[in-house]
Amino acid sequence: MSTATVEVPALPEVHYLNVNYGWRSWLFTTDHKRIAWLYLVSITFFFVVGGVAATLMRLNLIEPQGSLVEPATYNKLFTVHGLIMIFFFLAPAVPTVLGNFAIPIVIGARDVAFPKLNLLSWYLFIAGGGVFLYAVISGGVDTGWTFYTPLSTTYVNTNVLSAAMGIFISGFSSILTGLNFAVTIHKMRAPGMTWFRLPLFIWSMYAASLIFILAMPVIAITMVLIMLERIFHVGIFDPALGGDPILFQHLFWFFGHPEVYILILPSMGVISELVAAFSRRRVFGYSFVAFSSVAIAVISFLVWGHHMFVSGQSIYAGLVFSALSFAVAIPSAVKVFNWTATMYQGSVSYDAPMLYALGFIGLFTIGGLTGLFLASMAADIHLHDTYFVIAHFHYIMVGGAVMGYLGGLHYWWPKMTGRLYPETWARLSALIIFVGFNLTFGPQFILGYLGMPRRYAVYPPEFQALNVLSSAGASILAVGYVIPLIYMIWSLRYGPIAGPNPWGAKGLEWETSSPPPTHNFHETPIVTEEAYAYGARQEAHVA
Amino acid sequence: MLIFPLKPQQASTFSVAWDHLFYFLTAITVFFSALIFAAIFIFAIKYRRRSKDEIPRQIEGNLKLELIWTIIPALLCVVMFVWASRLFIENSIPPAASTEVFVVAKQWMWKVQHPEGPREINDLHVPVGVPIKLTMTSEDVIHDFAVPAFRIKRDVVPGMYSTEWFEATSTGRFHLFCDQYCGMGHSHMVGWIDVMPQDEYARWLTSQMQAEPMAAAGQKLFNQLGCDSCHAQTGPKGPSLRGIVGQTIRMQNGQTRLVDDAFLREAIIDPQPIAGYPNVMPTFQGQVSEDQILQLIAYIKSLGGPPERKGTKP
Numbered sequence: 001m002s003t004a005t006v007e008v009p010a011l012p013e014v015h016y017l018n019v020n021y022g023w024r025s026w027l028f029t030t031d032h033k034r035i036a037w038l039y040l041v042s043i044t045f046f047f048v049v050g051g052v053a054a055t056l057m058r059l060n061l062i063e064p065q066g067s068l069v070e071p072a073t074y075n076k077l078f079t080v081h082g083l084i085m086i087f088f089f090l091a092p093a094v095p096t097v098l099g100n101f102a103i104p105i106v107i108g109a110r111d112v113a114f115p116k117l118n119l120l121s122w123y124l125f126i127a128g129g130g131v132f133l134y135a136v137i138s139g140g141v142d143t144g145w146t147f148y149t150p151l152s153t154t155y156v157n158t159n160v161l162s163a164a165m166g167i168f169i170s171g172f173s174s175i176l177t178g179l180n181f182a183v184t185i186h187k188m189r190a191p192g193m194t195w196f197r198l199p200l201f202i203w204s205m206y207a208a209s210l211i212f213i214l215a216m217p218v219i220a221i222t223m224v225l226i227m228l229e230r231i232f233h234v235g236i237f238d239p240a241l242g243g244d245p246i247l248f249q250h251l252f253w254f255f256g257h258p259e260v261y262i263l264i265l266p267s268m269g270v271i272s273e274l275v276a277a278f279s280r281r282r283v284f285g286y287s288f289v290a291f292s293s294v295a296i297a298v299i300s301f302l303v304w305g306h307h308m309f310v311s312g313q314s315i316y317a318g319l320v321f322s323a324l325s326f327a328v329a330i331p332s333a334v335k336v337f338n339w340t341a342t343m344y345q346g347s348v349s350y351d352a353p354m355l356y357a358l359g360f361i362g363l364f365t366i367g368g369l370t371g372l373f374l375a376s377m378a379a380d381i382h383l384h385d386t387y388f389v390i391a392h393f394h395y396i397m398v399g400g401a402v403m404g405y406l407g408g409l410h411y412w413w414p415k416m417t418g419r420l421y422p423e424t425w426a427r428l429s430a431l432i433i434f435v436g437f438n439l440t441f442g443p444q445f446i447l448g449y450l451g452m453p454r455r456y457a458v459y460p461p462e463f464q465a466l467n468v469l470s471s472a473g474a475s476i477l478a479v480g481y482v483i484p485l486i487y488m489i490w491s492l493r494y495g496p497i498a499g500p501n502p503w504g505a506k507g508l509e510w511e512t513s514s515p516p517p518t519h520n521f522h523e524t525p526i527v528t529e530e531a532y533a534y535g536a537r538q539e540a541h542v543a
Numbered sequence: 544m545l546i547f548p549l550k551p552q553q554a555s556t557f558s559v560a561w562d563h564l565f566y567f568l569t570a571i572t573v574f575f576s577a578l579i580f581a582a583i584f585i586f587a588i589k590y591r592r593r594s595k596d597e598i599p600r601q602i603e604g605n606l607k608l609e610l611i612w613t614i615i616p617a618l619l620c621v622v623m624f625v626w627a628s629r630l631f632i633e634n635s636i637p638p639a640a641s642t643e644v645f646v647v648a649k650q651w652m653w654k655v656q657h658p659e660g661p662r663e664i665n666d667l668h669v670p671v672g673v674p675i676k677l678t679m680t681s682e683d684v685i686h687d688f689a690v691p692a693f694r695i696k697r698d699v700v701p702g703m704y705s706t707e708w709f710e711a712t713s714t715g716r717f718h719l720f721c722d723q724y725c726g727m728g729h730s731h732m733v734g735w736i737d738v739m740p741q742d743e744y745a746r747w748l749t750s751q752m753q754a755e756p757m758a759a760a761g762q763k764l765f766n767q768l769g770c771d772s773c774h775a776q777t778g779p780k781g782p783s784l785r786g787i788v789g790q791t792i793r794m795q796n797g798q799t800r801l802v803d804d805a806f807l808r809e810a811i812i813d814p815q816p817i818a819g820y821p822n823v824m825p826t827f828q829g830q831v832s833e834d835q836i837l838q839l840i841a842y843i844k845s846l847g848g849p850p851e852r853k854g855t856k857p
């Protein structure tokens with residue numbers, strides 16, 4: 001809001017938020033933008049639940065003998081935390097909120113390919129989440145999010161069945177969402193929007209959708225097998241019944257590793273958008289970034305054994321999995337280099353979404369590099385199942401994926417609501433999150449190197465200092481997450497009117513009004529230029 | 544004095560080699576993180592937006608750069624892969640001269656048996672400077688035998704034997720952790736490795752008075768359970784077990800199997816028909832504990848001498 005001569009933008013008269021009112025218009029909506037809101041509210045709720053569990057865990061770990069809860073309770077806390085954060089917060093976060101809202105607009109479509117299916121996905125998600133919450137409230141579950149057998153099938157007597165059922169049901173939600181997005185991206189692009197004119201967010205979402213479609217059925221089947229063994233004592237995994245416990249790990253991680261790329265790929269797509277928009281530059285090496293998403297999606301299906309180097313898998317299998325894990329690191333590195341290069345000689349602004357994007361690049365780099373330790377067979381011997389692993393995947397999932405989600409949410413917030421969030425608060429909280437995050441999870445690398453095992457409710461006293469540091473960091477992190485929650489809600493009503501393109505960014509979504517009309521565009525847009533065409537005269541330099 | 548250590552104790556031959564690999568990986572991590580952080584900071588400051596409508600010069604990309612930052616990391620990955628895999632493979636085979644110790648895990652304790660007889664719980668006494676080979680199994684769920692000071696770790700899986708080995712290089716007490724989540728008492732499943740000077744260890748072994756060597760305990764079981772009725776040297780029904788360990792035997796379905804710990808365990812729990820014998824061996828699943836199976840195996844292994852049966856070949 002610089003000079004007084006600037007015309008004050010006004011909200012459009014009719015837009016998707018005010019076409020009709022009442023709970024029916026929301027719960028029976030087939031508008032992808034409203035469905036995005038349904039998801040936003042649901043996953044925020046789950047994030048809070050998972051966050052409360054994390055807070056209790058960090059409080060407990062302040063003292064070696066456990067300052068708050070019994071080990072049995074602690075075990076339930078980390079199980080519930082892990083399952084909620086993975087299945088009910090992070091996996092749906094970017095796809096179902098930002099993807100649902102932005103994909104159709106970004107490609108110039110009126111809606112997704114199957115709007116009713118899209119609503120059904122949300123209901124399945126809520127049904128699965130409800131069943132899972134029932135499992136939590138009626139006693140909890142304490143298998144760890146990995147459900148390792150025969151512990152989960154024979155030995156624990158908590159609510160494994162209902163928890164598995166919840167995940168089973170919500171799995172269908174993800175499959176349908178993936179299907180919907182893949183078809184939408186294939187079939188609904190505006191005239192002139194060729195594959196290589198697509199913004200990179202779409203490429204990432206496309207790759208992630210493929211993983212949804214291929215990996216989620218595997219976890220659904222695995223959950224069914226667990227239920228079969230638990231209820232009918234069919235010997236699948238428990239050696240006492242003639243089963244094979246290692247088989248479970250193969251099934252679980254065949255899903256589980258692609259799953260972690262479901263978590264990160266969509267955020268990588270967001271980062272490409274942010275870096276381009278806030279550097280006013282076409283993403284450096286567009287096609288390399290695009291194909292690296294596809295490469296990651298494909299290779300991610302072939303590396304599951306890196307979770308099993310010390311589990312009794314054969315050495316030859318281990319060698320193959322180790323080599324492929326290194327292979328998947330390379331397209332990830334390519335992305336990081338290209339994002340960084342995009343800023344070179346750009347016009348870099350420090351708006352909050354960009355701060356999140358820069359945080360993402362830094363933290364994802366650390367998370368990715370520490371992944372190389374775990375891909376190295378010998379190094380993994382000592383580090384496996386210690387806090388080093390916890391630190392590694394939080395750097396990827398929280399430092400990376402959650403940062404990307406928050407960055408994207410800030411970026412598209414003016415489009416979703418028509419209003420701006422308070423920029424100063426937003427920058428401040430991005431900074432607080434960055435600092436709090438590093439304080440929380442940085443010390444855990446050292447803890448793991450020292451040998452502290454994960455999933456310990458009590459621990460030897462020599463690990464205390466670092467645990468206290470980590471818990472202190474977590475309290476800062478918590479503040480960083482609460483501030484956006486408050487100002488985002490505030491801005492819904494009091495935020496300054498944004499206007500169609502507050503960032504001066506390129507892309508179809510910035511050409512329609514904020515908020516957009518129900519069918520996104522008054523006239524079907526026709527695309528004549530490539531994505532991120534910031535240059536007035538489009539010259540291709542080879543610098 | 545720091546309030547917390549920055550490095551785990553280094554107390555085994557493997558931990559030295561492991562640390563070298565770790566330092567290398569750490570150096571790579573620090574270098575590339577610093578590179579990216581520096582680039583971000585420099586670009587963000589140097590190319591900050593100076594006017595609201597600024598449009599920078601557009602750069603499409605640069606093939607040479609793309610190749611450089613694909614190939615250099617790829618080469619480094621090859622180095623890491625080769626180094627780490629070699630170390631893993633070298634360390635996967637225990638030296639032939641290892642002293643054997645047997646570990647049975649259960650919720651939530653470690654039970655240890657020495658061949659000489661002593662049994663311990665959540666404690667393992669070993670001599671310094673001698674390679675120790677652990678043969679491990681679980682009575683219930685998956686556990687994991689991890690000793691950070693030795694940089695070793697291995698899942699202990701029910702229904703099979705897993706092995707790991709170490710050679711301690713300094714005396715003292717070192718933490719033993721269960722590293723695989725195994726239910727309620729997981730974080731209480733910790734113990735100690737006591738590394739003693741060799742002469743002290745020898746005294747410790749003999750001081751464990753009532754201890755009966757595993758093979759002797761196994762022999763008693765062998766007779767109690769009636770194994771001898773079929774497997775005595777002269778017994779007509781079952782094969783002689785003398786000298787079979789390390790042999791390759793033919794099964795009725797034509798396959799050949801190497802007789803090792805895993806095979807012997809399976810032969811007792813889930814006997815498979817062996818060529819040349821009536822298929823009469825009963826299963827002992829549920830009648831013998833994992834500890835007892837280990838004792839039976841120790842006894843069978845103690846039956847030296849040349850193999851005296853048909854169907855074996857060295």
Ligand code: HEM
Pocket residue numbers: 054055057058078079081082083085086090144145146390394397398402440453454455456474477
């Ligand atoms: C925001 C997204 C987050 C995701 C996706 C996530 C994911 C996970 C997962 C998958 C686990 C493993 C659970 C298991 O071992 O069964 C875990 C463990 C844990 N997380 Fe998070 N987490 C998130 C945020 C946080 C935050 C903000 C904190 C701290 C304030 C935190 C602290 C912990 C702790 C203490 C553990 C348990 C470590 C252990 O005992 O093994 N997490 N998390």
Ligand SMILES: [Cu+2]
Pocket residue numbers: 256257260303304306307
């Ligand atoms: Cu993985």
Ligand SMILES: [Cu+2]
Pocket residue numbers: 686687721722723724725726728729730732
């Ligand atoms: Cu355990």
